[in-house]
Amino acid sequence: MLRRAAPVHKFNLHPIDSVEYDLDLDYIGDGQKIHRLDVLAPKRADGAEPLPVYVYFHGGGWTSGDKDPLTKYCASQAAEGMIVVNANYRMATRFQLKHMLQDGNAVLDWVARNIAAYGGDPTRIVLGGDSAGGHIAALLTAAAFEPELATHYDIAPPVAPRNLRGLVQHCSIADFSVLFDRGFVLSLNFVRMLLPDRGRGLHLRTAARFMSPIEWLNRGFPPVFVTTSERDYFYRANLNFIEALRARKIRVDTLIYGRQSVNTKHTWQQDDTHPESQEVYRRLGAFVRAVAPRAVAAL
Known part of the structure; x- marks a missing residue:
């Protein structure tokens, strides 16, 4: 397998050398950058037991962003003892939410078929993402x-x-109802942008139901780890999601910072120089180990 150094980006300074990097793998087969993913794995002896798999989608308001600046973040998680898949996907305004979910679904298909070759266990998958990427991960989870x-x-x-x-x-932003609140940081044009034909002829609140993971929770939904802060644009949406999970008796672990934590602006988790980010990484590693434990061999 081809292994290269991590991409140079301000978030990727001082690469983690205990991790192996398999970069820009084509999960669709069309040769496009938007259909590439990286696999990051802790260096281990051949024949070691398979590890849980953490599949990550970058943020960027559904319109921008790229997996490469998240390399250091993903390497930090791999160092915690998991195989990490860091994926790109098609974005607006050229594409709609359905295309993003179809790409995310294709990433999961690639993982199911190939991750064992990288030391991952395809029966122990955790999905995640920041901002719009977290929204995609949550919708993919709900769709399952x-x-x-x-x-x-x-x-x-x-x-x-x-x-x-x-x-x-x-x-x-697992609760799209907040976009209908007066004065919210995002306008309803973001709802329209993610819909076919800009939502013409559709009732936006009805359409938003299919865009809101909070509307699709049931008792089978897996445990969730939420990190947010009062400085986060989507703070209220996160609190609503946490409340809905608890109301349905779904396990939810939280890491919530108050406004006094100046390093916790929207998607601060990407920057490993903040102690608050390091706390996210520590808690995330513990969460994955708890919800995707190593299988105990039958006696």
Whole structure:
């Protein structure tokens, strides 16, 4: 397998050398950058037991962003004892939310078929992302448990629900109802932008139901780890999501910083120089180990 150095970016300074980097793997087969993913794995002896898999989607308001600046973040998680998949996907305004979910679904299909070759266990998968990427991860998780949602986006989930062990949300927006609040930081044009034909002829609140993971929770939904702060644009949406999970008796672990924590602006988790980010990494590693434990061999 081809291994290269981590991409140079301000977030990728001082690369972690205990991790192996397999970069820019084509998960669709069309040669496009938007359909590339990276696999990061801790260096281990041949024949070591398979590790849980953490699949990550970058943020960027659904319109921008790239996996490369997240390399150091993903390497930090790999060093915690997991295989990390860091993926790109198509974005607006050229594409809609359905295309992003179809790409995310294709990433999961690639993982299910190939991750064992990198030391990962395809039956122990945790999805995650920051901001818009967290939203995509949450919708993919919900679609695995809700056939109506999967049908809406024309996807056939390739990973069995029992193999999706957890969901990580960094400053995500799992509740689209907040976009209808007066004065919210994002306008309703973001809802329209993500819909086919800019939502013409659609009732936006009805359409937003299919865009809101909070609307698709059931008792089978896996445990969730939410990190947010009062400085996060989507703070209220995160609190709503946490409340909904607890109301349904779904395990939710939280790391919430107050406004006095100046390093916790939206998607601060990407910058490893902050002690608050290091706390996210420590807690995330513990979360993955708890929800996707090593299988105990039968006696």
